[in-house]
Amino acid sequence: MNARIVSFATVLDIVVLVGLGLGLIFAPLTLIWAFDDGFSTDLLMSWAAAVDIWFLGHGVPLSFTVPPDLADALSLGALSRDFTVDVALLGIGLLTLLWGFRMGRRESTAVYPLLVWTLAVGTLVLLSLALVVFMPQQVVSMPVIDALVRPALFLASGLAVAAWVGPHSSGKSLLQSALPGSLADILRAGFTAGSAAVAGVVSFAALSVAVLLIVSFATVITIFESLQPGVMGSIALAVAQLAILPTLIVWAATWIVGPGFTLGTGALVSPLGTNLQIVPALPVLGIVPTDPPTFAFAVLALPVLAAFILGVAVGPRVVDRGGLAGNRADIGFLSQPLVKLAATAGVAGAVSAGFGGLLASLTSGSLGPGRFQLVGPDPAAVMLWWGLEVALGVLMGSIAAVQNRSGQRAGR
Incomplete structure (x- = not known):
């Protein structure tokens, strides 16, 4: 099994994972932008909302700062204009965890475990960084460290679970020998x-x-x-x-x-x-x-x-x-x-x-x-x-x- 092919497949897997997760959120928001808003609003705002929801699905806290005029229209008090949402939408995080589990059960992961782990987690961190850096300015902000680490933790958890599943898994063998x-x-x-x-x-x-x-x-x-x-x-x-x-x-x-x-x-x-x-x-x-x-x-x-x-x-x-x-x-x-x-x-x-x-x-x-x-x-x-x-x-x-x-x- 060629290490280069394994590396390419691992990176491609993570790109597909992020694209799938964002696509499931961005698609209905795009339909609303097209049919309900009549193309009158900025599509980048829908994209930013999809990115925010994707991060929230991995437990990244989102901090909202509502403009005063919008807060008055929503009958929000002065103390309620700044608030945080940090209850994870676990359906999105579960997708990442199961994707990591699927990758961990592959034969290529057993042959090149360090390569797959490093590339998978590293690629997801880089993609998360790109999403944060190139996100349009909006009323929502998030801690950069959480945005980089938490999605990677979901993926790493799936890989770790895969290492412990099965009677002859690497995790159990290591525990037995140590x-x-x-x-x-x-x-x-x-x-x-x-x-x-x-x-x-x-x-x-x-x-x-x-x-x-x-x-x-x-x-x-x-x-x-x-x-x-x-x-x-x-x-x-x-x-x-x-x-x-x-x-x-x-x-x-x-x-x-x-x-x-x-x-x-x-x-x-x-x-x-x-x-x-x-x-x-x-x-x-x-x-x-x-x-x-x-x-x-x-x-x-x-x-x-x-x-x-x-x-x-x-x-x-x-x-x-x-x-x-x-x-x-x-x-x-x-x-x-x-x-x-x-x-x-x-x-x-x-x-x-x-x-x-x-x-x-x-x-x-x-x-x-x-x-x-x-x-x-x-x-x-x-x-x-x-x-x-x-x-x-x-x-x-x-x-x-x-x-x-x-x-x-x-x-x-």
């Missing part, structure tokens, strides 16, 4: 259980959002019709809602875990209680229930149940066939079966807390002026709830699995 066997087993089992627990809850949250969209379809349509967006505006609104849909799924996951999320100052949505006020005029937000369902408290058991099942799966990998019973005076404290299972549960809890906190950080922050300066889940609360639930579930499941295996062997 650490003692028992410690590597604990870390691998804990990471598997923690990440799978997060994936399970997020998957259930995605299913729940789909069901809510069906059940609340009439409410969503009512909000949509009240906006009167027109044909081209409807297309743009549909693209925007698709971009924010993964963000809503993360919010639903934090609701399932327990702490829930806010839709503005004083508007809390959680299984423990809901206090909704005025919500942003986005049709898809019509799925948010005004009151928690009667089974809300039972939902809190789902993360623990998922972790319990995963504990049953990973527990026997950590403890040998001797199980928890028997004379263990001949081995050290850190090699005791129960200590190993507790360490595995601790790693799983830490991993789930880390992933949960990261998702909460990306999907929380400011969504506009006034009371919408506080939107989304609280990362610290999400980390605490998710970490404790997963650690408890994995510990109970792994102990139950090891005890059950020991009982079966004793019965023979």
Whole structure:
């Protein structure tokens, strides 16, 4: 396999990725410019808006400075003329992450890992720099460092995940060779259980959002019709809602875990209680229930149940066939079966807390002026709830699995 061909393919891949992400946003904005505005406005402003949205999709905060005359027309107070929007539209960032994962699974990446990683991340940083430098002057600004780093982090995360997927992945091989066997087993089992627990809850949250969209379809349509967006505006609104849909799924996951999320100052949505006020005029937000369902408290058991099942799966990998019973005076404290299972549960809890906190950080922050300066889940609360639930579930499941295996062997 030729290194030059791999280099060219990698650079081309990143160019296509950026072009695809920007094109999905710029296309509906161009239709609005052509059909709704009648070519009367500057198309470069639509391009600048597409670039801003693309960066926001990767978690880059956007700072808005509204001119005084426009602020007065929108009835914004003097303190609301300058505000920040930093709630990530994760649909765009998810595209970059999955693109990086696809690149990481290629055979060329296994042959030239350093070359592919360096070129992929470096090319994306350079393209991000070009977008920032050549962006038209507008009312929106962003931190240059964030604009360069955050899209690259999404891509690098996809490449990193690809390095850990599969029984013979390079990441697992490196971990196995660098650490003692028992410690590597604990870390691998804990990471598997923690990440799978997060994936399970997020998957259930995605299913729940789909069901809510069906059940609340009439409410969503009512909000949509009240906006009167027109044909081209409807297309743009549909693209925007698709971009924010993964963000809503993360919010639903934090609701399932327990702490829930806010839709503005004083508007809390959680299984423990809901206090909704005025919500942003986005049709898809019509799925948010005004009151928690009667089974809300039972939902809190789902993360623990998922972790319990995963504990049953990973527990026997950590403890040998001797199980928890028997004379263990001949081995050290850190090699005791129960200590190993507790360490595995601790790693799983830490991993789930880390992933949960990261998702909460990306999907929380400011969504506009006034009371919408506080939107989304609280990362610290999400980390605490998710970490404790997963650690408890994995510990109970792994102990139950090891005890059950020991009982079966004793019965023979």
